Every structure is written in structure tokens, then in C-alpha cells.
Amino acid sequence: MLSDHDPHAVRSAIGREALSFLAHGLLYPFGTRSRQLRTARRSGQRTVVFVHGLGANRAGFLPLRGYLRLHGHAQQLSYDYRSSGSLESLALGLKRAIDTSVGGGRIDLVAHSMGGLVARFYLQQLGGARRVDRLITLGTPHRGSHAANFIPSALVRQLLPDGPFLRHLNGLPAPDVHTTSIVAGRDLLIQPTDSAACPFGETVRFAELGHVELLFRPEVMAEVASRLRPER
Numbered sequence: 001m002l003s004d005h006d007p008h009a010v011r012s013a014i015g016r017e018a019l020s021f022l023a024h025g026l027l028y029p030f031g032t033r034s035r036q037l038r039t040a041r042r043s044g045q046r047t048v049v050f051v052h053g054l055g056a057n058r059a060g061f062l063p064l065r066g067y068l069r070l071h072g073h074a075q076q077l078s079y080d081y082r083s084s085g086s087l088e089s090l091a092l093g094l095k096r097a098i099d100t101s102v103g104g105g106r107i108d109l110v111a112h113s114m115g116g117l118v119a120r121f122y123l124q125q126l127g128g129a130r131r132v133d134r135l136i137t138l139g140t141p142h143r144g145s146h147a148a149n150f151i152p153s154a155l156v157r158q159l160l161p162d163g164p165f166l167r168h169l170n171g172l173p174a175p176d177v178h179t180t181s182i183v184a185g186r187d188l189l190i191q192p193t194d195s196a197a198c199p200f201g202e203t204v205r206f207a208e209l210g211h212v213e214l215l216f217r218p219e220v221m222a223e224v225a226s227r228l229r230p231e232r
Contacts (some may be wrong), residue, residue, distance in 0.1 A: 017210030031059030053113025116140025
């Protein structure tokens with residue numbers, strides 16, 4: 001069994017994460033074109049809405065979105081935002097995007113990194129739980145990250161452990177939404193890594209994966225697809 005400090009395991013994890021960052025960067029240009037899609041207006045439909053993380057765009061979800069389409073989740077939309085302002089204002093943007101673009105039916109949210117906090121504020125403070133059945137977060141700093149100390153940005157400072165934003169959010173009642181947090185055991189951006197476990201709902205851990213690697217691994221995609229099954 002490999003320990004957390006096994007040199008080979010650490011080098012392997014860093015190498016895979018570096019390749020994932022490269023792949024993420026290569027995909028980025030595919031998400032720079034502005035587009036506003038809308039669903040049909042149907043009460044019986046189900047839509048998966050993706051919320052990306054800090055400094056990213058919708059293209060980071062392309063592998064996962066393709067996988068989910070193959071597994072029957074064809075109706076998908078993305079919330080694109082610039083990483084500026086505050087988490088509260090980004091959550092208001094998510095609410096406006098959903099109100100404008102999703103014409104009825106039920107919604108599932110899939111969010112990476114900081115996008116999970118945007119989604120949670122929408123659910124817990126802006127009435128989003130009335131429309132949403134499931135929230136799946138991948139590498140979200142639910143309890144903050146000490147890595148936020150190294151980025152001089154007011155937005156990023158909201159991710160600090162014990163900061164006012166997270167104290168407020170984590171002190172709110174849990175929404176009536178089936179929630180799953182996916183935690184990467186080799187996450188270098190969420191420190192400590194267990195901060196990616198939401199205070200409510202279920203937690204799934206992938207001990208050897210990194211922060212961006214979560215978006216590219218088939219086993220993570222299979223877990224997300226499983227969590228989106230109607231019977232869950």
C-alpha cells in the first residue's frame with residue numbers, strides 16, 4: 001500500500017496533474033466564443049447545468065459533457081462567468097442564467113472548484129433549491145483553502161478558511177438537494193484536501209487524483225453519471 005508520502009506516488013500525481021493543466025489550457029480557446037443557448041419550454045425535462053471554476057470557462061467540461069451525453073444526459077447548458085467581483089455576484093449571475101435559459105423542468109448542477117461555492121450560494125441563499133434536484137461538486141473548497149493566501153484577489157480571499165463568506169455559507173441550513181462532493185486526495189490547490197468535502201450530503205474520495213485531473217479521469221466521469229441517475 002502506498003502512503004501519502006510515497007515518492008513515486010507523489011511524482012506520478014504531479015506529472016498527471018501537469019498533463020491535466022496542459023489539456024485544460026488546450027481546451028480553453030474552445031470556450032471563449034460567447035453563446036447563449038436555451039432549452040425548450042417543457043415541464044418534464046431535465047437539464048444538467050455546468051459551473052466552471054476560477055479562471056476557467058465551459059470548455060474544461062468538454063470531456064465530461066461528452067461522456068454524459070453518451071450516457072443519456074443530452075440536455076446540457078453551461079454558466080460562463082469572468083472570475084471577478086464576488087461569489088455572491090457570480091451566484092446572482094447563475095440565477096439569472098438559469099431563469100433565462102432553462103425553460104422549466106428540473107435541474108442538476110455539476111460544478112468544479114470555486115464553481116461549487118457559486119452553486120451553493122445560489123441554492124442556499126437565492127432560492128435555487130426549488131428548481132434543483134442534485135448538486136455534484138468536484139474539488140470545491142467547501143471549507144476553504146490555505147492556497148488562497150497566495151493570490152492577491154478579493155474574490156480569491158473569499159475562499160480562505162474561516163473567512164466571513166464561508167463562515168456564513170457553512171452556517172446556513174442544508175438545502176433539500178441531493179449533494180455529492182468529489183474529493184481529490186492529491187489536490188494541491190485545495191489545502192487541506194478534506195476541505196473539498198461539503199458539510200452536508202455524501203462524499204466520494206479519489207485518493208490519487210489531482211484538482212484538474214478530476215475533469216479528465218474516466219472513473220470520475222462514471223461516478224458523476226452514476227450520481228445523476230434518476231433513481232438516486
